[in-house]
Amino acid sequence: MLASSRWRLVSVVAALIFGVLFTLPNLLPANLREALPPFLPKQTLNLGLDLQGGSYLKLSVDTGALRVEKTTNLIEDIRTTLKGEDIAFTDLGQVGQDVTVRITDAGRQNEALNLLRSRLGGAVSGGGSGLELAAQPDQRIRLAFSAQALNAEASRAVDQSIEIIRRRIDALGTREPAIQRQGLDQIVVQAPGESDPERLKSIIGQTAKLTFQMVDDSVSLAEAAEGRIPPGSIILPSQTEGPLLLKKRAVVTGEMLTEATQGFDGRSGEPIVNFRFNGQGAARFGEVTASNIGKRFAIVLDGKVISAPVIQSAILGGSGQISGNFTAESANELAVLLRAGALPAPLRIEQQNTVGAELGADAVRAGAISLAIGAVAMFAFIVLAYGLFGVFAALGLILNVLLIIGAMSLTQATLTFPGIAGIILTLAVAVDANVLIYERVRDEAHLGRSPLQALEQGYERALVSILDANITSAISAVIMFMFGAGAVRGFAWTLLIGVITSVFTAVVVTQLLIGWWYRAKKPKTLPIV
Amino acid sequence: MRWPFIRNLPTDFNFDFVRLAPFAAVLSAILIAASVGSFIFRGLNFGIDFVGGALIEVQTQKPLDIGGLRRVMTEAGGEDAQVQSLGAGNGAILRYRVPNDADLNQSTQTVKTALQKAFPGIEIRRAETVGGKVSGELARSGAIALSVAMLLMLLYIWFRFQLQFGLGAIVAVLHDVVLTLGVLSITQLEVSMTSIAALLTVIGYSMNEKVITFDRLRENLRKYKTTPLAEIINRSENERLSRTLITGSTAIIALSGALFLGGPVLLPLVFTMVFGVIIGTYSSIYVALPIILLWGVRRDDEDVMPLKPADARRR
Numbered sequence: 001m002l003a004s005s006r007w008r009l010v011s012v013v014a015a016l017i018f019g020v021l022f023t024l025p026n027l028l029p030a031n032l033r034e035a036l037p038p039f040l041p042k043q044t045l046n047l048g049l050d051l052q053g054g055s056y057l058k059l060s061v062d063t064g065a066l067r068v069e070k071t072t073n074l075i076e077d078i079r080t081t082l083k084g085e086d087i088a089f090t091d092l093g094q095v096g097q098d099v100t101v102r103i104t105d106a107g108r109q110n111e112a113l114n115l116l117r118s119r120l121g122g123a124v125s126g127g128g129s130g131l132e133l134a135a136q137p138d139q140r141i142r143l144a145f146s147a148q149a150l151n152a153e154a155s156r157a158v159d160q161s162i163e164i165i166r167r168r169i170d171a172l173g174t175r176e177p178a179i180q181r182q183g184l185d186q187i188v189v190q191a192p193g194e195s196d197p198e199r200l201k202s203i204i205g206q207t208a209k210l211t212f213q214m215v216d217d218s219v220s221l222a223e224a225a226e227g228r229i230p231p232g233s234i235i236l237p238s239q240t241e242g243p244l245l246l247k248k249r250a251v252v253t254g255e256m257l258t259e260a261t262q263g264f265d266g267r268s269g270e271p272i273v274n275f276r277f278n279g280q281g282a283a284r285f286g287e288v289t290a291s292n293i294g295k296r297f298a299i300v301l302d303g304k305v306i307s308a309p310v311i312q313s314a315i316l317g318g319s320g321q322i323s324g325n326f327t328a329e330s331a332n333e334l335a336v337l338l339r340a341g342a343l344p345a346p347l348r349i350e351q352q353n354t355v356g357a358e359l360g361a362d363a364v365r366a367g368a369i370s371l372a373i374g375a376v377a378m379f380a381f382i383v384l385a386y387g388l389f390g391v392f393a394a395l396g397l398i399l400n401v402l403l404i405i406g407a408m409s410l411t412q413a414t415l416t417f418p419g420i421a422g423i424i425l426t427l428a429v430a431v432d433a434n435v436l437i438y439e440r441v442r443d444e445a446h447l448g449r450s451p452l453q454a455l456e457q458g459y460e461r462a463l464v465s466i467l468d469a470n471i472t473s474a475i476s477a478v479i480m481f482m483f484g485a486g487a488v489r490g491f492a493w494t495l496l497i498g499v500i501t502s503v504f505t506a507v508v509v510t511q512l513l514i515g516w517w518y519r520a521k522k523p524k525t526l527p528i529v
Numbered sequence: 530m531r532w533p534f535i536r537n538l539p540t541d542f543n544f545d546f547v548r549l550a551p552f553a554a555v556l557s558a559i560l561i562a563a564s565v566g567s568f569i570f571r572g573l574n575f576g577i578d579f580v581g582g583a584l585i586e587v588q589t590q591k592p593l594d595i596g597g598l599r600r601v602m603t604e605a606g607g608e609d610a611q612v613q614s615l616g617a618g619n620g621a622i623l624r625y626r627v628p629n630d631a632d633l634n635q636s637t638q639t640v641k642t643a644l645q646k647a648f649p650g651i652e653i654r655r656a657e658t659v660g661g662k663v664s665g666e667l668a669r670s671g672a673i674a675l676s677v678a679m680l681l682m683l684l685y686i687w688f689r690f691q692l693q694f695g696l697g698a699i700v701a702v703l704h705d706v707v708l709t710l711g712v713l714s715i716t717q718l719e720v721s722m723t724s725i726a727a728l729l730t731v732i733g734y735s736m737n738e739k740v741i742t743f744d745r746l747r748e749n750l751r752k753y754k755t756t757p758l759a760e761i762i763n764r765s766e767n768e769r770l771s772r773t774l775i776t777g778s779t780a781i782i783a784l785s786g787a788l789f790l791g792g793p794v795l796l797p798l799v800f801t802m803v804f805g806v807i808i809g810t811y812s813s814i815y816v817a818l819p820i821i822l823l824w825g826v827r828r829d830d831e832d833v834m835p836l837k838p839a840d841a842r843r844r
Contacts, residue, residue, distance in 0.1 A: 355655045363794065373790060418727065476682060488729065527533060528533060
């Protein structure tokens with residue numbers, strides 16, 4: 001076992017080079033680091049927000065709102081589809097989670113069912129809506145979205161939200177935000193260095209759903225307020241006047257915008273948002289404005305009317321402006337939000353952490369000092385206990401620290417406060433491997449074996465224990481990484497890296513060093529016996 | 530004293546570990562009862578990671594006015610307001626909860642504004658708010674991770690040793706978990722996500738100890754086929770006593786730096802770890818092994834692994 005082996009030397013040298021190369025950027029000041037030749041790694045440890053300062057937001061996508069919107073749209077779709085084919089119906093509405101409609105003419109129930117199925121249905125896998133339709137007694141048709149369809153929709157909404165949040169934050173100029181999906185419907189946003197979560201929240205928290213809807217003037221507002229709201233219309237609050245009665249159907253939506261910039265109104269000089277529609281939007285908007293001259297349309301943002309101008313003439317160019325009591329700043333923010341796109345569903349803030357940069361620096365200092373003191377005390381102890389062999393173990397330990405920091409820099413794993421404590425204990429377990437070996441060697445020597453035999457037996461026997469113990473640790477680390485969330489996950493990764501590097505340095509490195517020492521000295525007794 | 534110091538350690542220990550097992554069983558039972566009792570009557574001091582709420586770390590220019598801080602928080606709508614002085618400087622950690630239906634972010638903003646108004650020049654160094662829903666999920670994902678990890682470790686030990694070894698290890702680790710939670714309950718140290726990390730480390734270290742313990746036991750079981758189990762346990766434990774002492778001290782020495790200098794944020798974490806190292810070592814000897822002793826092990830179908838003649842080995 002102590003025979004000189006080429007692969008052992010090669011692997012230790014390779015590990016040393018790896019450890020030094022990948023740890024080095026952490027020790028250099030930023031300007032020197034940038035000056036490194038391009039083939040050298042530049043990544044530094046990815047410090048957690050608790051060590052670095054910054055903001056952490058956990059958001060959840062409001063899937064309930066998503067469902068409500070889906071159902072509302074479905075009801076409108078059913079209404080237009082049936083009307084289009086002149087099929088009379090009553091009782092169209094939501095029952096529990098489903099939508100039901102009663103077809104007035106019993107003879108046309110099947111026709112209506114097939115019509116709705118072909119227009120609105122289709123399996124999710126085939127790109128359809130996943131809508132399930134069923135004929136029911138009393139000439140009714142029941143429509144419901146399958147669980148699969150709802151889950152797919154929620155999942156899509158989360159992906160979309162992540163993309164949109166990224167675009168919005170990039171516009172803010174915050175450096176390297178990490179935006180990740182967590183679980184089914186959650187999104188974690190980590191913005192290092194951003195110690196003002198309010199700015200972050202104001203830009204993430206808005207859905208920014210923009211719609212252009214016609215004002216419904218078929219009944220007066222007073223009548224509508226008494227509950228006589230025509231089907232397909234809705235009362236929405238307004239920023240500039242009292243509530244307005246609007247058609248539910250949006251003529252044009254924010255998705256059809258290609259451009260949005262902040263500007264100033266030519267006449268009044270007040271801040272506005274200029275926008276431009278894409279081809280489809282421009283055509284739709286032109287059509288509707290042409291046929292509704294003299295009527296009002298409303299610009300609605302997140303369920304609130306921003307302004308409701310009267311259509312003076314057909315707007316055919318596909319561009320326009322939104323005005324409505326903006327300041328230059330709020331107009332600019334709206335333009336940013338419109339450019340980035342609307343969130344598919346509102347986001348709820350579930351958790352938020354902010355760590356001031358100064359506290360982060362204090363934490364790094366305290367962590368580094370305690371890690372250093374722990375390590376030095378451990379080195380001293382092991383050297384006092386085992387003399388030269390303790391020095392070998394300490395050398396292995398130094399390489400271990402380099403490897404852990406290097407591997408964590410390379411994989412960009414997040415180092416947090418608990419992670420530092422985890423590393424300290426990992427080092428202690430690495431020392432345990434050496435203690436196991438050395439104690440075994442002592443046992444064998446006391447049984448009367450020669451130094452060489454004692455060393456060989458010691459390594460061989462202890463290796464079984466070391467592997468068993470570390471495989472058990474690795475199992476729990478892997479499971480924690482797979483199932484755990486957030487901090488637990490990062491911690492598990494640190495642990496796993498530590499287990500692998502510890503076995504390597506505690507066994508292979510000391511074996512190499514002791515082998516060299518043995519061949520050089522040919523000792524009659526071992527220093528630890 | 531001879532150098533290196535390890536040479537001063539006697540080569541043979543003759544400590545009757547097994548004789549103390551009944552006393553240890555009583556001790557463990559008392560400790561578990563105390564832990565469970567404290568758990569029921571005192572409960573754990575859950576941080577906002579679990580119960581939801583807000584935590585704000587502040588630094589004031591004038592000396593801390595703890596009563597004033599608490600009053601401002603309460604007036605701004607915070608329930609259960611607590612102020613924990615950080616000792617050095619004028620730093621303090623403020624904690625409070627908000628009514629279930631209130632908007633957490635809104636009320637945090639209100640509290641922050643009220644603090645800045647009441648204490649001009651106050652510096653808000655850190656602020657955390659956690660809604661109630663997240664907490665449930667964290668607990669659930671943590672519990673799943675823990676159960677699956679324990680199950681797989683049980684299977685691995687079963688595969689490498691025998692079933693009773695695996696069960697002994699699991700019972701001993703659970704013993705450690707209960708006592709660790711018990712000590713957290715008695716000291717009322719704050720339980721946060723960090724404590725979960727500490728608990729996981731404690732479990733990892735404890736499991737490590739169990740495997741090392743079993744390894745020596747298995748080896749001696751193969752070596753001495755007819756010796757009574759109790760005697761083999763005593764022998765194995767005495768043989769590895771020096772290792773137990775050195776490794777345990779190393780772990781505690783390594784953590785001591787963080788324990789004394791890590792500051793108030795690291796203290797609960799490191800304290801838990803140090804406690805775990807001690808209790809993990811104890812439970813290997815006095816929980817895992819007694820279970821195996823009471824249950825008995827298969828002795829017949831283990832392969833005999835005689836010591837090979839030393840000179841037959843390659844050099």
